[in-house]
Amino acid sequence: QFIVAATLADGQAVFGLVPFQNSEQISFSQPMSLCAMTSTNTVTATLNHWFLPAEKVVSIQPIDWIHQRDQKNALPASFLALGCAKAGLDILETVFEQKKFIFIQDATELLNQELNQCRAIIQKAQQNSNLDIDQKYQLRAWAIDLALRCAHAAVTSSSGGANLSHHHAQRVYREALVFTVSGQNQSLMAATLNRLSRQSSL
Structure with a gap:
């Protein structure tokens, strides 16, 4: 599993757990070709109409949490x-x-x-x-x-x-x-x- 973040309608940020596997609603790119720290095997993930159940919510942060x-x-x-x-x-x-x-x-x-x-x-x-x-x-x-x-x-x-x-x-x-x-x-x-x-x- 990995953690994703999204912005709610009221501006708060929700963090949740998502399975780390390809499916009809989740797809992953190949590892990026980075110039340094390549051992991280960084990829991009695309989620399509993914529903996050309440039990998978890690946290909800206030509007100004990034600041x-x-x-x-x-x-x-x-x-x-x-x-x-x-x-x-x-x-x-x-x-x-x-x-x-x-x-x-x-x-x-x-x-x-x-x-x-x-x-x-x-x-x-x-x-x-x-x-x-x-x-x-x-x-x-x-x-x-x-x-x-x-x-x-x-x-x-x-x-x-x-x-x-x-x-x-x-x-x-x-x-x-x-x-x-x-x-x-x-x-x-x-x-x-x-x-x-x-x-x-x-």
Whole structure:
């Protein structure tokens, strides 16, 4: 079984259990061809006039439940991106041990300092109940930006080898893409694009 969600006439959201098998009223696509985390075997499901009996109802959420969920998850989800950033830095450290280029070490240290700073600020922000949602999204956008830059640094330091599909740097780079769009809504998209489009002088 799996859980589906639908919007009721009054705007509330209903969640219910549905059998995970093809039938006249339920059909599933083939697993999607994803660029990362392919082990999830993600599919789409199409329901046609499916009746959900009361005993299969998991929960009914209020009209503004999505907004409440976004408020709750805005910062905790940042740590997925920060973990991805750390994975990129681990690759940088490994490459430095192999190539001994000082500029790789310098980049690793600078990015690691920013990672520690970002993590500490987000952890502190989690304790601040007065922090508004826009500030939370700005912090999460910072974590996303950091994941992308650390992953890109891992690719850069790995040279042409990073273009191999099985290379660790490419895996982290693809995962950074996933964490960029995971749980994304319009506000987070805006915060992320604002962060990525900041102008810097040469």
